[in-house]
Amino acid sequence: MFTHQPVMINETIKNLVHDPAGTYLDCTFGLGGHSKEILENLNDNGRLIAIDRDKETAQYSKKIEDKRFHFKNLNFSEIESLNTRLDGIFFDLGNSSMQLDDPDRGFSFQKDGPLDMRMNKEEEMTAEQWINTATEKEISDVLFHLGEERKSRFYAKKIVESRKKSKFKTTAQLSLFIEKYSSSQKRHPATNVFRAIRMHINNEIEEMINGFKSAACLLKKNGKLIIISFHSIEDRIAKNFLRSEEAKNLSIKKQGKPIKPTINEIKSNPRSRSAIMRIAIKNV
Ligand SMILES: C[S@@+](CC[C@H](N)C(=O)[O-])C[C@H]1O[C@@H](n2cnc3c(N)ncnc32)[C@H](O)[C@@H]1O
Known part of the structure; x- marks a missing residue:
């Protein structure tokens, strides 16, 4: 069994869940660390949809027995098919610890395994x-x-x-x-x-760009978009999207400065050290 400490969890909840009766989308379910905490902060009318392209995450989604929760195996580039207006959308980019810690998935240079690296093994x-x-x-x-x-x-x-x-x-x-x-x-x-x-x-750049655009389309007025990235290329894609003409046309506007994890979090979870959270809000 893999364990995972969700990164910047307090900052995520504080900035994402502005209406406990709202409908939210976690685009990077992984082991469900953020999803579980989002659910904790919703009331009975709230709803959480979670997606992940990795078919192996479905087994973890089944452990969440909560009628407010729905899981689908989807790519970022497919979220418009959800056809639901959302109060907040969350991206925690990169690999999950399940992917990194399992040598058979072939993501880690520290563990020997087949050179695979597909997030979705059906690709x-x-x-x-x-x-x-x-x-x-x-x-x-x-x-x-x-x-x-x-x-x-x-x-x-x-x-x-x-x-x-x-x-x-x-x-x-x-x-x-x-x-x-x-x-x-x-x-x-x-x-x-x-x-x-x-x-x-995993065609990650295109997936991110399409995912962020679709997210901007799906948000309701005052809906929040939260993106956590872990290295400069991911962060640049997020930053450039939020500054782009396209984001302006989709009425999505960055809010505040990027946020980094606290020193205490970095000490207790070294994986968080390179995390950067960017926040945006939908204006109309
Ligand atoms: C950092 S992990 C998320 C961890 C999760 N927040 C938690 O607390 O357990 C990122 C997850 O996003 C998924 N992912 C990455 N790119 C994706 C994409 N384009 N579409 C859907 N899921 C994707 C990966 O398969 C991985 O499970």
Whole structure:
């Protein structure tokens, strides 16, 4: 059983749940940490819909026996199909601890498993298929744009050379391969490479942009949009969307400054250290 401490939970409730009788959407159910707390803060007339693209999250959703709660396996880009006007929409981006802690899902460079990285295991392309077939330019572009990896071209060249001799199959194989060529002392040298491949395999940028636009359309007047991101690329997408003409046309406006976790939260849950919460409100 996987455990998970929901990130910035007090800040989420305080900023999201402005009407306890309202209807809310949790777009990133995961292990349900935020969903459970949102439900705690709704009255009998309140309602919570939760979605997640990962089919394995359905088993955790079934544990919430509450008639005010509804779960669906959906992508961010499909939320308009819910066709419900909402008082608040919440995104807690990235991987769940269930995905990261299970070596078979292939997300972690610290645990050996198949190079998979699909958030939804029914999608076709795994990280293994991609890394063994993509062109050197494709690999270099993904590592550069989605991983901000300074050595993107060098790693892409070495990956393509190496896979001629033996294909990449496991997370440990890829992680040790990157380590061999890296001099980074600060954090694990494969951090950026793994994140870039994960974002590519799951089409995360497009999913976020479409999800945020749809969210803006679904909100009622005074409805709140809360986005928690965990690295600069995710945060940039959220920030740029909230500043865009499109957001203005959809009457969604950023509210206040971005919020970071407290020192106490970072101490008790180191995973929260890079979190940034952005808040927006629907005007009409
Ligand atoms: C950080 S976890 C959420 C953790 C959750 N808030 C909790 O407290 O347990 C992010 C979740 O979002 C899901 N997710 C990521 N991208 C998605 C997308 N485009 N559509 C739907 N779900 C997505 C992942 O599968 C993962 O379960």
